[in-house]
Each structure stands twice: as structure tokens, then as C-alpha cells.
Amino acid sequence: MRALPKPQAVIFDWDDTLVDNWNTAFKALNTALVHMGAPPWTEDEARRRSGPSAKDLFTQLFGADRWKEADKVYYDTFCALVLDNVRLHDKAEDFLNALQKNNIYMAVVSNKRGHLLRKEVEHLGFNRYFGKVIGAGDAAADKPDPAPLLLSLEGSGIPPGPAVWYVGDSHTDMMCALRAGCTAVLIETKPPPEDLLIKNPPTGRVRHHGDLMELLDRHFG
Known part of the structure; x- marks a missing residue:
């Protein structure tokens, strides 16, 4: 796996990234x-x-x-x-716990309607992990526009840049991350066709949350 910059923040897509819906x-x-x-x-x-x-x-x-x-x-x-x-992807919560242990800021940015997204997060008891949960309609524009990703960082004291990982499963997620100037991490739970990634290639690719744990351990292990 390609090494990634040391993260100050990790922002997640929701569906098919943290949960399998x-x-x-x-x-x-x-x-x-x-x-x-x-x-x-x-x-x-x-x-x-x-x-x-x-x-x-x-x-x-x-x-x-x-x-x-x-x-x-x-x-x-x-x-x-x-x-x-709704069910979690394997080792997803282990990765969230590792990020929390290392005081890394976390948020969710999804194109799911905001109120429904927050209902799912609350249902799983995951509010404790995330500084913000941003869904469709919460920002001035939805992904692939960078607006929701930038909104998720407001108030955190962390500027957009390579030290912000955005983890998602779609080409839309990669477009959003790159437009915001962040590190685009493709998690291949259900990878998009390769031709859709040509114009917006991910900074890094992982197969699952176990790989994300390994990348994190390189910086904090």
C-alpha cells in the first residue's frame, strides 16, 4: 500500500464506506x-x-x-x-476507536439526506466519534462539490490539505476530496469502474478497514 501523509483528520463517506447499506x-x-x-x-x-x-x-x-x-x-x-x-463493515469500529485513541478529528460527509444520515449514526451509537455529520442539503452544494467536506472541518482548527484524509468508495468521493485539496482514499468495498477514476485518481487505495489500520499504525503504532 502507498504511504499516506500523517493525518490530523479523517473524514468518512457513510454508505459502503463505514456501513453496508x-x-x-x-x-x-x-x-x-x-x-x-x-x-x-x-x-x-x-x-x-x-x-x-x-x-x-x-x-x-x-x-x-x-x-x-x-x-x-x-x-x-x-x-x-x-x-x-444496516451493518458495519468489518473492522470499521476498530479503526474509529484507533483514530479516537490518537486524538484524530473525525466527521462524516455523505450524499444521503442529512436527517436520515444522522438518524442512522445515532441508531448505531456513533455520535461519540464524529465532530460533524454532514449530509445532502447541509452545505451550499453536495458532493462532488468540496463544500460539504470543507463544512465538516469548520470549527476543528484543521485546514483542508494533505493531512485530511477523505475515505470513500466512489469516484464522486475522490472528486470531492481532490477538489478540497485533501488526501483521497478509496476503500474498495464496492470499487467503481476504473475508467471513472482516471480523471480523479485516488491518492491511496485500500481493500478494507484493516488496511486503514495498517496505514495508521505506520504513523502512530
Whole structure:
């Protein structure tokens, strides 16, 4: 694994980075598509096209006049399923505990609707780890714009830069991190197609949270 700068802060995406909600999100997405009269996506297509916030995605697909209809079906389906099905990725909490032990600032930046994101974080009892939990609609723009990542650092005393790792699973996450001037770390829980990473290559790549622990140990072990 490529060595990364010593971190002062580690910011995380949420879905498919810390938690595995993919099956729930995939089912909710296809429920919304079918409701809108569109064909359901294959899993490969969903992985390729996912990343923008639901508002941005459904506006692209159905226009400014109909995105709210698709959005409501998506979130109604997702909310009905998620809390009974959310699970942590292996060793994710071990990594959070290691960061906390070393007094490294942590936050979450996701394109999931802010109130729903914070409900999931609270459900898992993870509020104790994060200085801020930023979701879609909380900043002036959503990922891949750097605004939510910059917002997550406000008040921490830590400026954006290489000492801030942003860990995510999508090309949208890599774009956000690089635009903010931070270290972009791709965690390959469900890696995006390689062609989507060409213009926004990650600074580092890891397979799982165990690899992140190893990178952290190089600085603090």
C-alpha cells in the first residue's frame, strides 16, 4: 500500500464506506425507477451511475418537475428498510476507536439526506466519534462539490490539505476530496469502474478497514 501523509483528520463517506447499506439502497433505487416508468438498473449500472445525491440523480433522470416524486418513493422505501438492515463493515469500529485513541478529528460527509444520515449514526451509537455529520442539503452544494467536506472541518482548527484524509468508495468521493485539496482514499468495498477514476485518481487505495489500520499504525503504532 502507498504511504499516506500523517493525518490530523479523517473524514468518512457513510454508505459502503463505514456501513453496508448497498442492498437496501439498490432496492429503493429500482423501486423508484419502476414507479417512474423507467426500467430497473442492473447492479453494475447502479454502481456506475450512483454517487450524486438523490436530488441530483433524479433531476438528471426525470427533470426538475418530477424529481421529487422519484425522491419520495426512494426515501420511503429506503427508510422502511434501513434501520433493520444496516451493518458495519468489518473492522470499521476498530479503526474509529484507533483514530479516537490518537486524538484524530473525525466527521462524516455523505450524499444521503442529512436527517436520515444522522438518524442512522445515532441508531448505531456513533455520535461519540464524529465532530460533524454532514449530509445532502447541509452545505451550499453536495458532493462532488468540496463544500460539504470543507463544512465538516469548520470549527476543528484543521485546514483542508494533505493531512485530511477523505475515505470513500466512489469516484464522486475522490472528486470531492481532490477538489478540497485533501488526501483521497478509496476503500474498495464496492470499487467503481476504473475508467471513472482516471480523471480523479485516488491518492491511496485500500481493500478494507484493516488496511486503514495498517496505514495508521505506520504513523502512530
